[in-house]
Amino acid sequence: MTFLRGLLFPLIAVLCAFAVGALVVLFIGDSPVETYRLLLGSAFSWPDGIGYTLFFATPLIFTGLAVAVALRGGLLNIGAEGQLYVAAFATAWVGIKLAGLPAVLLVPLCCLAAIGAGAVWGAIPGLLKARFGSHEVINTIMLNFIAVALVGYLTQYHYRIPGDPIMESAPIGDSAHIARLGRFVPGLPERIPVNVAFLFALVACWLVYVLLWKTKWGYEIRATGQNPAAAEYGGVSVRKEIVLTMAISGALAGMVGINEVLGYRHRYYDGFSDNYGFTGIAVALLGRNHPLGVIAAALLFAVLQRGGVPVDAFTHLVSKDIVLILQALVILFVAAEAMFRGPINRFGFLRAAGSGQPAAGSKI
Amino acid sequence: MRSILTLSLLFSTIRLATPLVWAAIGGLYSERAGVVNIALEGLMLAGAFTAAAVTFYMHSPWAGLGAAMLAGALFALLLAVACIRFKANEVVAGTGINILFLGLPAVLSGALFLSSGSTPQVPKEELLPTVSQLLSTGLQWRILTDVSVVSLLALFVVGLTSYVLYSTPFGLRLRSVGENPEAADAAGVRVNRIRYIGVVLSGVLAGVGGAYLSIGQSSLFTRNMTAGRGFIALAALIFGKWRPVQTMLACVLFGFADALTIQMQGVAKLPSGEDVPVQFIQMIPYVVTIVVLAGFIGQSRAPGALGVPYDKES
Numbered sequence: 001m002t003f004l005r006g007l008l009f010p011l012i013a014v015l016c017a018f019a020v021g022a023l024v025v026l027f028i029g030d031s032p033v034e035t036y037r038l039l040l041g042s043a044f045s046w047p048d049g050i051g052y053t054l055f056f057a058t059p060l061i062f063t064g065l066a067v068a069v070a071l072r073g074g075l076l077n078i079g080a081e082g083q084l085y086v087a088a089f090a091t092a093w094v095g096i097k098l099a100g101l102p103a104v105l106l107v108p109l110c111c112l113a114a115i116g117a118g119a120v121w122g123a124i125p126g127l128l129k130a131r132f133g134s135h136e137v138i139n140t141i142m143l144n145f146i147a148v149a150l151v152g153y154l155t156q157y158h159y160r161i162p163g164d165p166i167m168e169s170a171p172i173g174d175s176a177h178i179a180r181l182g183r184f185v186p187g188l189p190e191r192i193p194v195n196v197a198f199l200f201a202l203v204a205c206w207l208v209y210v211l212l213w214k215t216k217w218g219y220e221i222r223a224t225g226q227n228p229a230a231a232e233y234g235g236v237s238v239r240k241e242i243v244l245t246m247a248i249s250g251a252l253a254g255m256v257g258i259n260e261v262l263g264y265r266h267r268y269y270d271g272f273s274d275n276y277g278f279t280g281i282a283v284a285l286l287g288r289n290h291p292l293g294v295i296a297a298a299l300l301f302a303v304l305q306r307g308g309v310p311v312d313a314f315t316h317l318v319s320k321d322i323v324l325i326l327q328a329l330v331i332l333f334v335a336a337e338a339m340f341r342g343p344i345n346r347f348g349f350l351r352a353a354g355s356g357q358p359a360a361g362s363k364i
Numbered sequence: 365m366r367s368i369l370t371l372s373l374l375f376s377t378i379r380l381a382t383p384l385v386w387a388a389i390g391g392l393y394s395e396r397a398g399v400v401n402i403a404l405e406g407l408m409l410a411g412a413f414t415a416a417a418v419t420f421y422m423h424s425p426w427a428g429l430g431a432a433m434l435a436g437a438l439f440a441l442l443l444a445v446a447c448i449r450f451k452a453n454e455v456v457a458g459t460g461i462n463i464l465f466l467g468l469p470a471v472l473s474g475a476l477f478l479s480s481g482s483t484p485q486v487p488k489e490e491l492l493p494t495v496s497q498l499l500s501t502g503l504q505w506r507i508l509t510d511v512s513v514v515s516l517l518a519l520f521v522v523g524l525t526s527y528v529l530y531s532t533p534f535g536l537r538l539r540s541v542g543e544n545p546e547a548a549d550a551a552g553v554r555v556n557r558i559r560y561i562g563v564v565l566s567g568v569l570a571g572v573g574g575a576y577l578s579i580g581q582s583s584l585f586t587r588n589m590t591a592g593r594g595f596i597a598l599a600a601l602i603f604g605k606w607r608p609v610q611t612m613l614a615c616v617l618f619g620f621a622d623a624l625t626i627q628m629q630g631v632a633k634l635p636s637g638e639d640v641p642v643q644f645i646q647m648i649p650y651v652v653t654i655v656v657l658a659g660f661i662g663q664s665r666a667p668g669a670l671g672v673p674y675d676k677e678s
Contacts, residue, residue: 024468024471028471028472028474028475028476029475030475076453076455076456078402078455078459128654128657128658131658132657132658132659134654134657134658134659135657135666137400137402137455138598138599138602138653138657139654139657141402141595141598142595142599142650142651142653142654143650143654145592145595145646145647145650146647146650146651149643149644149646149647150643150647152643153641153643153644156641156643157641275463275466278459278462278463281456281459282463285456317474317475318471318474318475319470319471319474319475319480319481321466321467321468321470321471321474321481322467322471323467324463324464324466324467324468324470325464325467325468325471327463327467328460328461328462328463328464328466328467328468329460329464331456331457331459331460331463332442332446332452332457332460332461332464334456335446335450335452335453335456335457335460336445336446336450336451336452336457337450338450338451338452339449339450
């Protein structure tokens, strides 16, 4: 029953978002039915639809997990976008610098670079909060811009092939490539970019579950998130937890670099992120900060992202940006879910469904 | 040559600081009332798109400006209802508004103008005028009056805000609900009503800032044309310690950094003969904000109840 309660509010939020989205489509004079048919229908064909949906879901699982872990620890990580940029660049950097190494060494090193760089970039706002008390929201936003400028500078001035008009780094060594799933899955052609990183994402979900609910570390993170004063009284060093949580969160966001650099483009491509960091906020909220919920929510947003292409091509007036509107509406409805609580409580059968939301009273 | 360069740097600074000032002063009304406003970016985009679209149809920049203020107010109200009435997390809801305005203008312009995210060009004579155009001053005054009316009004708004905040009953109430809502409530102030007003005002002012971008500085709306200016305005607000005049000065500083970036592109060289990487100048506002927040340059203290929804019962 608790499980059903947990499903109810996200479901209502998604339905409301789709309803308002339909109104927008009606307003601009197109057919909502046709739009939603294209938006949702194209994702389930085999192999292209499903392959691309899983590919699009991979970064969203990572960023969704990143935001979810932080929220469990009482922190709002708006900085996944910056963390994944720094991490992707670090991945490519190792892949370029150590290109001569064999795959058994190079791939793990590149993965470590992604995780490490993400963790460091995530730990900075954690440290700033623990040491100076400055709020992580503002600092993560600022660090997003700094990250983009920094990797932009490195790409433009140091790692671009001279004469290349595109802002991208030199390619990484061949031995750093990780396999596309098409190599193992019969019927899935290798041109579809879903790769081993998707499996990493699933493993990351399982690890986060174990960490949060089966270990002392996770217990302390959640205790800090629930009530820092009580946690401190219970012997937890809240300052240490803040830094640790942000580092784990950043590391998870950084793993996007594995999918992007090792599995897909095989180089650092400036501006590659399609708002993954911010979509991660929607994914975490909709998934109620639970790894299973994150997977479900990431798949939903991946379906929409995949569906945006045919919407662009086959409707008269609707562009694929309708997906951004739906995303925004989902965030707004999930954030303001108190509006559903009143009407639902009137029926009485689902009283007091627990909220997966960050504490609204997080002081800035 | 040198004086031309400095003069153009000055005007460029004014141009680039103007939208920041409007948005930051907008943010000030919301945050001094205790509501975090991450949505400035989205509200600016709302204003920018509405201004360009309405000016294109109505052929009047003033109609465009009014519509931009209205659009800003409307979506700020949406934010306020989510945060105040339904106690949504203010940062999350603000992020929702920001993402909404990456998508909504693109979808609307796709349908209205069959473009992929931008509005058609507005003719030059239908843009927001400069002071010299408005007063049709002679050539000898051009050098002093060649700034946009919106820039001049920004100065006026800063002064007005300073007066309202510190010398009127409304300003006192606004500050009190942001610092200590319980005490304000006990003194008979309707906390949430003041907060609604603060947030909606922030939408109106951020809308003007956006309108200036689309029909003042340039002549059309392009996709994501604010490019982070809403966040820089937020940074300026923090740097300015949530005070009107200081906030404006912070905006001018950030505008100057931006102007410098543009002027230096391809002109200035490092001693080694290389270009100065613009990225490092672009970072300045963000680094400064982090440093200021950490308390290295004086203390920047946020309003006491910033980010805390007010619940009468609790």
